[in-house]
Amino acid sequence: MAICSAHTTTISLRSPCTTTVSNAAAGLVQKQVIFLTSINRRSGSRRRGGGVSRTLLQVSCSADGNKPVVIGLAADSGCGKSTFMRRLTSVFGGAAEPPRGGNPDSNTLISDTTTVICLDDYHSLDRTGRKEKGVTALDPRANNFDLMYEQVKAIKQGQAVQKPIYNHVTGLLDPPELITPPKIFVIEGLHPMFDERVRDLLDFSIYLDISDEVKFAWKIQSVGTALKASRPASKPGNQISMHILIRRSSTLTP
Numbered sequence: 625m626a627i628c629s630a631h632t633t634t635i636s637l638r639s640p641c642t643t644t645v646s647n648a649a650a651g652l653v654q655k656q657v658i659f660l661t662s663i664n665r666r667s668g669s670r671r672r673g674g675g676v677s678r679t680l681l682q683v684s685c686s687a688d689g690n691k692p693v694v695i696g697l698a699a700d701s702g703c704g705k706s707t708f709m710r711r712l713t714s715v716f717g718g719a720a721e722p723p724r725g726g727n728p729d730s731n732t733l734i735s736d737t738t739t740v741i742c743l744d745d746y747h748s749l750d751r752t753g754r755k756e757k758g759v760t761a762l763d764p765r766a767n768n769f770d771l772m773y774e775q776v777k778a779i780k781q782g783q784a785v786q787k788p789i790y791n792h793v794t795g796l797l798d799p800p801e802l803i804t805p806p807k808i809f810v811i812e813g814l815h816p817m818f819d820e821r822v823r824d825l826l827d828f829s830i831y832l833d834i835s836d837e838v839k840f841a842w843k844i845q846s847v848g849t850a851l852k853a854s855r856p857a858s859k860p861g862n863q864i865s866m867h868i869l870i871r872r873s874s875t876l877t878p
């Protein structure tokens with residue numbers, strides 16, 4: 625059994641509080657990792673006794689043993705998976721970067737604790753192949769779920785794998801890259817939950833449920849940003865909120 629919770633709480637620095645996350649109600653004994661980050665905010669006037677308050681984001685993950693925790697992040701193309709993962713990995717610790725010295729078109733991000741792989745790398749058909757067969761990348765027939773399952777299972781068991789790379793620049797499948805087991809392993813893409821065998825390996829599942837209206841706005845914005853690459857586009861910030869469904873999985877045996 626694995627449990628994940630994430631919440632924010634605003635505290636005054638003058639009266640710090642301790643938040644305890646307990647799973648006692650569920651009657652579980654587990655190892656638990658708690659990640660904390662803080663954002664300083666100025667609240668009210670200093671003269672009126674206001675000052676700096678701190679918003680703590682607490683993310684608590686637990687699973688059994690020393691095996692990597694496996695998180696599945698699903699969303700349609702352009703729905704903010706990469707953006708969300710960059711923010712989440714920074715909460716988990718350290719900036720996420722592509723593998724050093726590897727393929728410059730790698731889709732993988734690695735930070736101190738976390739490795740994020742993109743499930744586009746398990747496309748079984750390249751761009752031309754999909755065109756010839758008349759299927760999109762969303763079609764299960766365009767994806768190699770057997771290999772996805774074998775490799776996610778191997779990582780979870782602490783074994784390194786040679787994962788293929790789908791090159792979004794060329795539309796071809798590139799030679800594989802080495803992925804070693806991290807503390808937290810994230811698989812993000814169109815179908816982390818489609819195949820039952822892969823789904824059963826997930827400790828936590830996240831679905832970014834983005835309305836069509838927002839999705840199209842982001843897509844237009846990202847295409848516009850790419851077109852204006854020579855002129856930095858202004859970031860819209862976080863005005864648009866994401867509706868995130870976090871499902872608790874019970875796939876690990878206690």
Ligand SMILES: Nc1ncnc2c1ncn2[C@@H]1O[C@H](COP(=O)(O)OP(=O)(O)OP(=O)(O)O)[C@@H](O)[C@H]1O
Binds near residue numbers: 701706863
């Ligand atoms: N929370 C957000 N608020 C505003 N814009 C966002 C947010 N999340 C993502 N975007 C914008 O939406 C666009 C797509 O985001 P992103 O590249 O993270 O999606 P993706 O799901 O990883 O895409 P793909 O499937 O094509 O790899 C980008 O322009 C990004 O800046």
Ligand SMILES: O=C(CO)[C@H](O)[C@H](O)COP(=O)(O)O
Binds near residue numbers: 744751761791793
């Ligand atoms: O992002 C995607 C899915 O997550 C792409 O739609 C899919 O991988 C095909 O890529 P491309 O259009 O570069 O051939």
